[in-house]
Amino acid sequence: MAMRVAELTGVRQFRLVEGQPVEPGPGQVQVQVQAVGVCGSDMHSYAEGGVGDQPVIFPMVLGHEPSGVVAKIGPGVTGIAVGDRAAFEPSICCYHCVYCLRGRHNLCTRMRFLSSPGGEAGFFRDRVNLPAENLLPLPSSLSIGEGALVEPLAIALHSMKLAAPVLGETAAVFGAGPIGLLTIAALKLAGLRRVWAVEPLPHRRALALVMGADAVLDPGAVDAGATIVREAGGLGVDMVFDCATKGDTTDHSLRAAAPGARVVLTGIHSELRISVDIHQWRRKELAVLQVRRSNDELPAARDLLAQNTRLFAPLITHNRPVEKIAESFALVDRYDDGVGKLLVRFD
Numbered sequence: 001m002a003m004r005v006a007e008l009t010g011v012r013q014f015r016l017v018e019g020q021p022v023e024p025g026p027g028q029v030q031v032q033v034q035a036v037g038v039c040g041s042d043m044h045s046y047a048e049g050g051v052g053d054q055p056v057i058f059p060m061v062l063g064h065e066p067s068g069v070v071a072k073i074g075p076g077v078t079g080i081a082v083g084d085r086a087a088f089e090p091s092i093c094c095y096h097c098v099y100c101l102r103g104r105h106n107l108c109t110r111m112r113f114l115s116s117p118g119g120e121a122g123f124f125r126d127r128v129n130l131p132a133e134n135l136l137p138l139p140s141s142l143s144i145g146e147g148a149l150v151e152p153l154a155i156a157l158h159s160m161k162l163a164a165p166v167l168g169e170t171a172a173v174f175g176a177g178p179i180g181l182l183t184i185a186a187l188k189l190a191g192l193r194r195v196w197a198v199e200p201l202p203h204r205r206a207l208a209l210v211m212g213a214d215a216v217l218d219p220g221a222v223d224a225g226a227t228i229v230r231e232a233g234g235l236g237v238d239m240v241f242d243c244a245t246k247g248d249t250t251d252h253s254l255r256a257a258a259p260g261a262r263v264v265l266t267g268i269h270s271e272l273r274i275s276v277d278i279h280q281w282r283r284k285e286l287a288v289l290q291v292r293r294s295n296d297e298l299p300a301a302r303d304l305l306a307q308n309t310r311l312f313a314p315l316i317t318h319n320r321p322v323e324k325i326a327e328s329f330a331l332v333d334r335y336d337d338g339v340g341k342l343l344v345r346f347d
Contacts, residue, residue: 003126004346006325007059011049012333014326015059021127024074028129031088035148035319036123037065038332038342040177041268045117046329052268054117061121063344064090064114066128067138067147077132087150089134089298090114090123106158106295113293124322126346136298139306145316145343146305149182152341153301153312154294155266156182160190161297162289163239163262167191170237172228172256173213175244176204178315178341179266181211183241185311188212189304196237198224198244198252203338210314225255236261236284245269254280254288266291318342 005019024030042062044051070084093100094110105111115122138147156179165171171187173180176199187195189212197208197216205216215231217224229236236258242249245267253263254277263286281288294301305312317340320328325344332342 004322005061005126006124006322006344008046008056008062009059012046012330014329016323016325019125022129024072024129026075027077027131028074029070029077029080029132029135030072030074030127030129031086031135032068032071033066033123033126033128033346034068034144035066035343035345035347036063037148037152037178038329038344039065039152040179042115043329043332044268044270047333048270051117052270053272057118060117061124062115063123065148065151066090066123067144067150068346070135071127074129074132080132080135084135085138085144085147086135087138087147087298087302088123088128088130089136090151091293092120092131092134104295106293124325124344136302138302141306141309142302145319146309146313147302148343149305149312149315149341150298150301151294152178153182153186153305154297155179155291156186157297157301157304158294159183159241159264159266159291160186162291163241163264165190165192165239168193169239170194170232171239171241172196172198172237172253173208173241173243174198174224174249174253175242175246175267176201176208176213176216177243180241180243181207181315181340182312183243183266184208184213185211185308186304189308189311194232196228196231196256198228198249201335204335204340207314207340211311219252225252228256232258235259238262239264241266243267250274251277254284254286257284257286259284261286263288264291265289315341316343319345321345
């Protein structure tokens with residue numbers, strides 16, 4: 001049986017080809033991919049030919065925010081049945097290196113990440129073989145499309161684990177793309193008193209308010225860092241999440257932070273090196289933290305989605321068939337048509 005495979009063949013270039021699925025091996029299941037979210041790191045590969053310091057080796061299969069159903073069961077797999085609905089973990093860890101043994105699976109030295117530049121093929125294809133432990137069952141209350149939000153929400157939850165929010169604190173989120181919007185919603189559910197969202201696009205500022213932001217700022221109209229400090233009582237906020245990492249957002253994040261605050265860089269800088277106001281960082285004794293994907297937060301993300309579906313569902317604004325993947329990525333690249341999260345569908 002032939003399957004559809006969407007290959008990135010160059011910067012801003014896709015082709016749809018046929019492939020042949022391989023039978024699942026021992027301990028594996030073969031999944032039928034049905035929905036995959038377009039992620040910011042996918043857009044780096046698409047528009048820049050790499051993610052940070054990792055260049056793409058073309059052709060490449062992107063996609064790491066997947067959900068779907070079980071199609072086949074490999075030898076030795078129990079407790080899973082054909083037709084089961086699930087979200088899929090894109091990281092395949094070794095579970096025995098020093099970092100896995102410490103519980104830091106996202107730092108696994110032998111990790112295989114499906115949709116990695118120069119590495120493993122991602123989920124923009126009909127069938128994928130995965131270790132059985134990479135399946136996360138979906139409750140009946142969540143649709144397959146909503147299941148594709150599990151992986152990005154897990155990243156937002158991992159960033160909050162690093163920031164350790166406390167009930168009643170304040171936060172600012174720079175960038176109201178999908179990860180920023182999920183971060184805003186999760187922060188409000190965690191009981192933060194006030195959350196500012198900084199975003200240049202009007203439709204994303206509107207989405208930020210829908211997702212729970214208390215205030216939105218246009219960085220083209222105001223000095224975002226200085227405005228947040230002033231509106232937060234003159235000191236700044238308790239934590240800042242830079243989900244944009246573009247232009248001067250990291251600098252403004254340092255400025256918006258109160259002395260002793262936590263600054264979390266969730267986004268991925270395009271540049272190999274950036275310039276920051278080191279003295280803001282030093283004088284305020286800020287804890288500046290980097291996010292490396294997620295670390296076993298998928299179950300918590302699924303449960304949070306199931307409990308608060310109405311809050312998170314507005315993030316999904318577009319569904320497009322895989323046959324239209326080229327124009328779908330172009331739409332996201334242009335921030336066109338009020339796009340929030342776009343799902344590529346294999347239904």
